[in-house]
């Protein structure tokens with residue numbers, strides 16, 4: 336029997352099935368980072384659509400860490416009323432939801448700051464001072480506190496995709512010589528400090544999750560599976576409630592990604608881009624709830640991932656943009672998502688400009 340529609344517990348949170356919505360930003364907040372009405376309608380459709388769990392698109396934790404126009408914020412009480420409304424809508428369908436919190440670092444629009452000065456053809460960012468780091472850590476704690484006040488069931492720290500926390504993890508970007516740089520034990524300190532202050536601020540009951548890269552797929556340096564298993568282990572020791580395994584980011588090389596990420600072609604879960612890496616992470620932290628994201632579209636891949644115990648939860652983003660009710664359709668017998676991975680939803684024309692929209696649908 337398929338495990339897809341079996342329940343799963345993350346701490347005290349009961350999920351009705353294994354299908355989760357990976358954080359997907361909508362570019363639809365006002366200039367002050369306050370959510371606007373259409374996005375509430377979209378979350379209503381998502382929650383009605385049969386998902387077991389939702390991770391809200393990233394919210395910035397400091398004005399200076401904003402990633403793009405239209406991003407939602409969790410920096411002050413102005414953000415609360417609409418966030419509360421969103422949570423109520425999702426909860427009214429009996430679906431739990433957590434808020435993803437993020438600092439863009441050198442991908443920011445306001446103040447390009449990162450672990451150490453980073454100047455390349457594509458980037459220009461200054462080095463974070465110890466005061467900056469302290470403010471960033473406090474920003475994460477404050478955002479988590481606001482999320483819980485708004486009624487979210489917890490938070491997810493965004494430590495993937497080349498944003499600030501992932502920049503600190505990467506030896507390619509992080510050349511610091513203090514306690515936040517150098518060996519992995521130091522490069523992970525920002526993530527673990529953020530985790531600690533969040534726990535201190537919101538207590539043990541809410542979910543604290545991390546989205547992390549299994550591999551940056553960067554040409555030289557960056558996180559690889561050798562380091563990501565160690566990070567997963569440290570998160571386990573801390574008592575992390577859920578790890579979502581992702582990968583890549585703006586510095587990834589597509590060819591490296593193709594060769595390094597994939598499981599063997601005959602594997603039933605071949606379409607899951609990071610399945611090969613997930614096998615190793617699962618073996619390292621067998622008791623941590625794991626979600627796997629990227630490329631999963633087909634019911635047979637989902638079943639294989641769950642049956643082979645690669646992950647506990649199937650996480651998806653793009654397929655749910657044009658089919659927020661994809662989980663219900665799966666339950667009714669549809670075999671795969673209609674998303675064709677054209678990637679128009681993240682193209683320059685759309686990203687940061689439009690409401691979540693699918694180029695394959697008539698607007």
Ligand SMILES: Cc1cc2nc3c(=O)[nH]c(=O)nc-3n(C[C@H](O)[C@H](O)[C@H](O)COP(=O)(O)O)c2cc1C
Pocket residue numbers: 357358359360361391392393435493495496546581628629630631650651652653654680681
């Ligand atoms: C429009 C769009 C917005 C996204 N926003 C976020 C985000 O806010 N936070 C995040 O961690 N990932 C974000 N992602 C990445 C997805 O969560 C996911 O990791 C990626 O799309 C791969 O999963 P998929 O193949 O199911 O789409 C976004 C992806 C898309 C397409």
